[in-house]
Amino acid sequence: MAKYSTFSLACVLLYLNDVATAASINSYNGLGLTPQMGWDNWNAFACEVNEELLLGTSEKIVQLGLRDLGYKYVILDDCWSSGRAANGSLVADSKKFPNGMKHVADELHGKDLLFGMYSSAGEYTCGGYPGSLDHEDADATSFASWDVDYLKYDNCFNRGQFGTPETSFKRYKAMSDALNKTGRPIFYSLCNWGQDLTSYWGSAISNSWRISGDITASFDRPDSRCPCDEDDYDCKLPGFHCSIMNILGKAAPMGQNAGPGGWNDLDCLEVGVGSLTDDEEVAHFSMWSIVKSPLVIGADVNKLDSTSYSVYANPAVIAINQDPAGVPATRIWRKQVPQVDGNGKGEIQLWSGPLDNGDQVVALLNGASIPMTMTAKVDDIFIDSDEVSVSSWIAYDLWANRLANSTASSIVQGGSLDYSKYYNATELPYASGLAKNDSRLLGQPVANVSIKSPLSAYVPAHGVALYRLKKA
Ligand code: GAL
DSSP, rough: TSOOOHHHHHHHHHHHHHHHHHHHOOOOOSSSSSSOOEEEHHHTTTTEEEEHHHHHHHHHHHHTHHHHHHHHHOOOOOOOOEEEEETSSSEOTTOOTTTTTHHHHHHHTHHHHHHHHEEESSSBBBTTBBTTTOOOOHHHHHHTTOOOEEEEEOOSSOTTTOHHHHHHHHHHHHHHHHHHHHSSSSEEEEEETTTHHHHHHHHHHHHEEESSOOOSSSSSSTTSOOOOOOOOOOOOOOOOOOOOHHHHHHHGGGGGGOBTTEEEEOOOTTSSSOOOOOOHHHHHHHHHTTTTTTEEOOOOOGOOOHHHHHHTOOOOHHHTTOOOOOOOOOEEEEEEEOOOOTOOOOOOEEEOOOOOSSSSSEEEEESSSOOEEEEEOOHHHHTOOOOOOEEEEEEEETTTTTTHHHHHHHHHHTOOOTTTSSTTTTTOOOOHHHHOGGGGOOOOOEEEEETOOOEEEEOTTTEEEEEEEEEO
């Protein structure tokens, strides 16, 4: 041992750490090799849940082509139960779900969709319904007997069993083990709001984990109900009413712990919920996609307007999220924007990340409230690569092929889809489409990029310019 200095030991450890980050993590249960996609009722309907809502929504998901873009999980959130039976098993509220949960699962499976359920690692759920703490085996057995495919597992009323990574890990592992024991593949989605450093232990027992308190449909409004900011890694009071920029900031340092099998969950999408601008919705969807967050629609899909629909329905952006390598993009730099007539508040950021086939995704994010010309140098974009000086790339604008508003309008009004143009991931999974360079997944070539010619774009306020770079 005396032969090795502390310095060389540190080097070996650093090297091993690098190798570990480069290799993909493994799925603990074989699921979630790419981030989950689907719909969850919470953002738009909160506790107003019933069978009609889920089945009606699932029909619309199919008609809009969203299922075939990959949005497969239909997730029933809180407030579905009426208590426990004499034998201790969870009972579905018979007014809301007159035909029971197995019926909902059968109907969804009949449409080639998957069924997600909700419970809490606490005595009660956040809405005050029975939780699964100390009932893990019985409840997992019920979920499996109803043919559930997914469990979102919340954190309310946890009897104080949090405060260290160990206490939280143990509480969430109990359900992980119980689900595994059922023998049914059930995607396990932790919802403990990032408390107790979830991203450091989540992948050992689950397929995704929330990293923040609840999202709200605001781009960057500070709100004291969401007290933790991005520098507060070990956030004890995650709160709620967290803005898009707040949550994105929390995701920035956490990419290294996510990969195929386990993902940082930035919460359901607010596209089509509230009154975000179109540029904000495009930025929100783009950023969730590139950091490999689950893409879970939070809107009432029956009332989606054409612009929000065409955000959810952009296969070139979804293909970044579903890229087989599953490497979350990294924030390379951030710069404060000076006040301009009191309006320039905010910051601009460069994000970049490698993709499976040697391509690179790049986002020029304008978090400021004025439009900006933004420029990204190649040695910043490829900060982790050594080929920079010799190569050149073609930048594909990933929003260039967004559905025309007239087409999107006709589809949301019930019109049919032209599958010769519309991407169908059920038939051609993203990995296969990417391997074939399917043009629907590439956007449009717009610029050549090299060490001499940086990537530059005029980016709207609270907006993004998003590119796939391919070697020329
Ligand atoms: C919160 C959770 C939300 C939603 C809600 C239901 O704790 O973060 O996503 O599930 O509970 O009561």
